[in-house]
Amino acid sequence: MSAAGPSRPREADAEAILRGGPQGFRALAEACQPVLLKGLCQDWPAVAAASRGWDELGAYLLAFDAGLKGEAFVGAPAIAGRYDYGDGPDGFNFTRQSLNLTETLARVGEAASDASLPSVYMGSLPADDYVPGFAADNLVDVLPALARPRIWVGNAGRVACHYDTFDNLACVVAGRRRFTLYPPDAVGDLYVGPIDHTLAGQPVSLAASAEPGDPRYPRFAAAAARAMVVELGPGDALYLPKLWWHQVDALEPANLLVNYWWDGFAAGPDSPYVTMMLAMIAIAERPEPERQAWRAFFDHYVFRTRGHPLAHLPPERHGLLGPLAQGAYGRIRAIAMRMLRGV
Template sequence: MASAAVPILERTVAEVGGVEGLRHLAQACRPVVIRGVCSDWPAMQMSVQSNDAVLAYLARFDSGSTAEYFAGPPNLCGRYHYGDGPGGFNFARETIAVRQAIARIAANAQDAGETGYLGSLPTDHHFPGFAEANPCALLPPNVRPRIWLGNASTVACHYDTYDNLACAVAGRRRFTLYPPDAIGDLYVGPIDHTLSGQPISLAAGAASNDPQYPRFAAARARAVMVDLAPGDALYLPKLWWHQVEALDPVNILVNYWWDGFSAGPDAPHTAMLLAMIAIAERPAAERDAWRAYFDHYVFRPDGHPLAHMPDAQHRVLGPLGQGNYGRIRALVMRLLRGQ
C-alpha cells in the first residue's frame, strides 16, 4: 500500500519568530509554508505596483555582470526539460548582461515572443545591496540570498542538498512536492547531465499516465501542492523533491540555501557519491551486510552504537563537537590516500 501524502504545516512569520524558531521547525524535516516573510520588503512592495516597477527596482542593484539566460520558444510554455535542442535540452542557453536579460523578460511579458529565465543568481555578485535592503529575519546574516527571475515557467522536479527558504517576491509560485523516499517512483534522470545542476524526475515531467513510468502513480498519490502569493515563503528541507511553477508573466523568487545541521565542511551528498563507487556494484548479499553496518553506525535506528558503554569510552564515536569530527576526517583522508 502506498504511503499517504505528508500534510504541509502552515505558519505566519510571527509564529516562527526568528532564526531559532525556523531551526526548531527544520528538525522535523517537513516543509512549512510561512506567510508574510517578505511582505515588508521594498522589492515586494514594488511588485504590488507593477511588473515594470519591480523590474526597475531590481535593475537599480545591477552590478553590470553577465549570467546564463534560458530562452525558449512560445510553444515551450516555459517548461524547461530535456529535448532535441542544443546539448539535448528543449531550450537554449545564452550568456548575456543581466540588465539585457531583465529587459528581455519585461518584453516577453508584453508580447510573449519567447520565454526567458535567469536562475540562482547570488545577490552579492549580481545585485549588491539587495540583501541589505530586503533582509530576512529567519536566517543568520551569513546565509546569503539568490534571485530567480523570469516569465511564466515550470522548473522540472528536482531536489536540493541544502535546506531551502524560497520567498515569492513577484508573481505566484506553485510547488508540487514529493517526499525523499518517493525517489524510486520518480524515475530520476542522470546525475551528470542535468538541466541546471540537480537530477530531475522524468516521470513528473511526462504526460499523465505515461506507460514508461508505471510506478509514478504511487508518487503522484503522495504529491502535495503548495501555492505562494507574493510575500509568502516555503521552507523546504533538503532532499524533498519539488517542481516549481511560476504562474505569472513576470516572477521573482528569492531563495536561501544553507545546511542547518552541519557539523563541519563535509556534505552528506559527498558521502553518498563515495559510497556509490565503494558499494553499489558489490554482490547483493554483501550490500545487505554493509546496509546493516550503515544502519548501526550512521542511521542508528536503535540508538548510539556504544550506548552499552560509559560515555568516556566512546572515543571517536563520542560527540563530533568534542574533536571527533576532525579525528574521523583525518582517518578518512589517510585511507583515501592509501596510507
C-alpha cells in the same frame, strides 16, 4: 493522486517565527518537513516595488545592478516555459544565452506582453554579486548569516522536479509560484534522469514532467499519491528541507523569486552527498549479500536505527563515537582522509 486531491504543507505563524529568531527557525526545521510561511517577506521593499508593476520592480533591482552577465534559458513559445530535455544539439529543448540583468528584465517584460516571443528564465543569481545591497534592504533575520539570497526571474514556466542538497527558503517577490512536493523516499518512483547530464546541476524526475499516465513510468502513481501542492503569492515563503523533491511552476507572465540555501545541521565542511558518491563507487556493484551486510553496518553506525552504537557503555568510553562537536569530528575526518590518500 488520491480522490481527495493532494495534501498541503503545514503552515506556521510567520510573525511568531520572526519573533523566535534563528533558534526558533532551527527548531521548526528539525522536523525536516516543508512549512508554509505566509507573509514572511511581505514587508520587503522589493515586494512593495513589485506590487506597483514589473517596470517598478525592474527599476528597484537595477538600482543595485553590478552589470554582471549570467546564463539565461531561452525557450520557443511552443514549450510554454517548460524547460526540459529535448531534441536540441545539447539534448535540451531550450538554448542558453549570456545576458545581464537589464537585458533579462527587459526581455521577460516583453515576452510577458507578447506570447509570440521566446520565454526567458534566469536563475540562481547570487544577489551579493549581481545586486549588492539587495540583501541588506530585504532581510530575513531568522536565517544564519551564511545563508545568502539568490534571485530567480522569468516568464511563466516550470522548473522540472528536482531536489537540493541544502535546506531552502523560497520567498516570492513577484507573481505566484506553485510548488509540487514529493518526499525524499519517493526517489524510486520518480524515474530520475542522469546525474551527469542535467538541466541546471541537479538530476530531475522524468515522470513528473511527463503526461499523466505515461506507460513508461508505472510507479509514478505511488509518488503522485503522496504529493503536496501549495501556491505562494508575493511576500509568502516556503521552507524546504534538503532532499525534498519539488517542481516549481511560475504562474504569471512575469515572476521573481528569492531563495536561500544553507545546511542547517552541518557538523563541519563535509557533505552527505559527497559521502553518497563515494559509497556508490565503493559499494554499489558489490554482490547483493555483501551490500546487505554493509547496509546493516550503515544502519548501525550512521543511521543509528536502534540508537547510539555504544549506548551500552558509559560516554567516557565512546571514543570516536563520542559527540562530533567535542573532537570526534576532526579525529574521524583525519582517519578518513588518510585512508583516501592510501597512507
